[in-house]
Amino acid sequence: MKRLVILGAGTAGTTLANRLVKRPEWDGWHLTVIDATREHYYQPGFLLLPFGVYRKEDVVRPKRYYLPTSAELIFAEVERIRPDHKRVELADGRKVPYDVLVIATGTDVHPEETPGLQEHEWLRSIHTFYTFDGAVALARALRTFKEGRLVINIVEMPIKCPVAPLEFAFLADWYFTHRGLRDRVEIVYATPLPGAFTRPKASEMLGNLLAERNIKVVSEFNVMEVDPDKRLLRSYDEQEIEYDLLVSIPLHLGAEAIARSEMGDEYNFVPTDRHTLLAKGYDDIFVLGDATDLPASKAGSVAHFQVDVFVENFRRYVDGLELLPLFDGHSNCFIETGYGKGVLIDFNYDVEPLPGMFPLPGVGPMPLLRESRVNHWGKLLFHWVYWNMLLRGHELPIPARMSMAGKEIEEAVS
Amino acid sequence: MTVKTAKTLEELGIQLDAEGFLVNPDDWTPEIAEIIAREEGIELTDRHWEVINFVRTYYEEHGEPPTLRAITKRGGIPTKELYQLFPKGPAKKVARIAGLGKPKGCI
Structure with a gap:
C-alpha cells in the first residue's frame, strides 16, 4: 500500500479525504489524517454567532464524524515534517511515513503578537470573532453595549476570509439599528488596506456601501499597539483611534509545525506553486487551503476549488503524468x-x-x-x-x- | 563644464504603471531610486539604502518583493523604524523606490 498523509482535518483536509477515497485510482492507497484537535468548526458561523444567529451545535461538530471510516485518524501535535526521510514526526515521538504528503494545517490568529491586545481587557472591552470562544464572548458584549464607539480593526493582512470584517461592520449596523441604538453607536472600520477591500472594483462598491451605512473607514492604519486602559489603538505612524468596544482581527500565522520544519515564510505559510499546489522545491508534498502562501483568498471556497484541482491532478500523479496547472x-x-x-x-x-x-x-x-x-x-x-x-x-x-x-x-x- | 541637475523619470524615459511602480524593473538604477524617493519626500540615507539593498536581494532570491513582515523578520529592521524611514506603508514605498512591483500580502 502507498501512503498518503493529510496534515489537518479542517475544511480542505476533510473534504479532500472524502473526495479521494471515492476515486477509482485510490485503490492501493492508505490514508492517514493527523490533527491536534477533535472539533471541527463551521468557521463562517463565527460571523453570525455574536449576533445570536447560531447555537453552539450549529458550528461545532466532532471531526471524526466527517472523515471517512477507512482513514486512519491520529489526534496528535506534529513536531516536524522530515521531507528528507519522507515522514512526519509527532510530538509524542511517533513517526508516520508518507509517499505523498498534503499540508492543510490552515492558519490561526495570534493576538499575543500585538502589545496590549490579549491582556487584562481581552474578552472584556477587546474582542475577536475569529475564534469560537471569542465569538461567544462577543455575543455577550454586544448584547450589553448601549452606546459609544465600536472599532473594527484588522491588524495585518493576509487574514482568513478577507470580507468577514466588512460583513461584521454591516451586521453591527443592522443589529444596532434594529435595537434602536444606532444613533448612539458609532462604527469605525480601521484597516491597513488603502480601502474597504483588496480588489479595486469591489473595494469601491463596498466602500460606498459602508458610507451609506454611516460606517467610517480609516484606511492605511497599521496598528502597533493597543492601550487597554486608555482604550485606544496606536499605529506605527503615531495615529490614535479611541474605542469603547474593540473588535480585533489579530495577526494570522500558519502552523507552528511549519516553522519547526523550516518550510514556511515569515508567516509560516508554505511557498506553493500557484497552479499545481505542489510545495515549492518538492515533488511529493502538496499544500491546500489557508496553509499556502498563494495570493488567493484564505477562504473555504478557495480550499474547495483547490481540492477539486488536487483530485483531478492526483489521477495524473498516480499515472506518472505531468501535473496540469489547473488552479487559477x-x-x-x-x-x-x-x-x-x-x-x-x-x-x-x-x-x-x-x-x-x-x-x-x-x-x-x-x-x-x-x-x-x-x-x-x-x-x-x-x-x-x-x-x-x-x-x-x-x-x-x-x-x-x-x-x-x-x-x-x-x-x-x- | 556640465552641472549635474536632478533629472525627472520622464527625461530618463522611465515608465511607471498606474500605481507608480516601474513597468520594467530592469530599468532601475540607484539614480532612479533617488528620484522616486524625492517624489515621496524622502532623502535617502545609508540606513534607507540598507533597507533598499535588502529588498532587492530578497527580490532576486524570491522573485517577488518582501512583505513588511519579511523586512522586519528577515532583514532585522524594526517595524517602527521602517515607518520612520518610509512613512505610510513602508513595504509598498520601499518596493517602489527599489524599482520592484507592488508587494503581495493583501488579497
Whole structure:
C-alpha cells in the first residue's frame, strides 16, 4: 500500500479525504489524517454567532464524524515534517511515513503578537470573532453595549476570509439599528488596506456601501499597539483611534509545525506553486487551503476549488503524468450586508470581482457585486451545504476554475 | 563644464504603471531610486539604502518583493523604524523606490 498523509482535518483536509477515497485510482492507497484537535468548526458561523444567529451545535461538530471510516485518524501535535526521510514526526515521538504528503494545517490568529491586545481587557472591552470562544464572548458584549464607539480593526493582512470584517461592520449596523441604538453607536472600520477591500472594483462598491451605512473607514492604519486602559489603538505612524468596544482581527500565522520544519515564510505559510499546489522545491508534498502562501483568498471556497484541482491532478500523479496547472486562484464569497441582503463576488488571480449573474449567465439567480436578498439566502443555505455536501465530498455545481460567463466586462480587465 | 541637475523619470524615459511602480524593473538604477524617493519626500540615507539593498536581494532570491513582515523578520529592521524611514506603508514605498512591483500580502 502507498501512503498518503493529510496534515489537518479542517475544511480542505476533510473534504479532500472524502473526495479521494471515492476515486477509482485510490485503490492501493492508505490514508492517514493527523490533527491536534477533535472539533471541527463551521468557521463562517463565527460571523453570525455574536449576533445570536447560531447555537453552539450549529458550528461545532466532532471531526471524526466527517472523515471517512477507512482513514486512519491520529489526534496528535506534529513536531516536524522530515521531507528528507519522507515522514512526519509527532510530538509524542511517533513517526508516520508518507509517499505523498498534503499540508492543510490552515492558519490561526495570534493576538499575543500585538502589545496590549490579549491582556487584562481581552474578552472584556477587546474582542475577536475569529475564534469560537471569542465569538461567544462577543455575543455577550454586544448584547450589553448601549452606546459609544465600536472599532473594527484588522491588524495585518493576509487574514482568513478577507470580507468577514466588512460583513461584521454591516451586521453591527443592522443589529444596532434594529435595537434602536444606532444613533448612539458609532462604527469605525480601521484597516491597513488603502480601502474597504483588496480588489479595486469591489473595494469601491463596498466602500460606498459602508458610507451609506454611516460606517467610517480609516484606511492605511497599521496598528502597533493597543492601550487597554486608555482604550485606544496606536499605529506605527503615531495615529490614535479611541474605542469603547474593540473588535480585533489579530495577526494570522500558519502552523507552528511549519516553522519547526523550516518550510514556511515569515508567516509560516508554505511557498506553493500557484497552479499545481505542489510545495515549492518538492515533488511529493502538496499544500491546500489557508496553509499556502498563494495570493488567493484564505477562504473555504478557495480550499474547495483547490481540492477539486488536487483530485483531478492526483489521477495524473498516480499515472506518472505531468501535473496540469489547473488552479487559477478562483474565489467565491458571499458578503452579508445586513437587512436580509448580501453581495456575491467571484474572482481569481487575474480577474477582479465583476458585476453579472451567477452561476448561470443572465439568469443567476444570484447577482454578482450587487446587494440582493437571494445572496443572503444563499449564504444561510450554505451552512447546510457545508456540513452535508461539501465536507462529505459531494461535488458542488460550481466549477473549480472561474468562468467569465455571466460577468459584465465594462473596461479592460487587468 | 556640465552641472549635474536632478533629472525627472520622464527625461530618463522611465515608465511607471498606474500605481507608480516601474513597468520594467530592469530599468532601475540607484539614480532612479533617488528620484522616486524625492517624489515621496524622502532623502535617502545609508540606513534607507540598507533597507533598499535588502529588498532587492530578497527580490532576486524570491522573485517577488518582501512583505513588511519579511523586512522586519528577515532583514532585522524594526517595524517602527521602517515607518520612520518610509512613512505610510513602508513595504509598498520601499518596493517602489527599489524599482520592484507592488508587494503581495493583501488579497
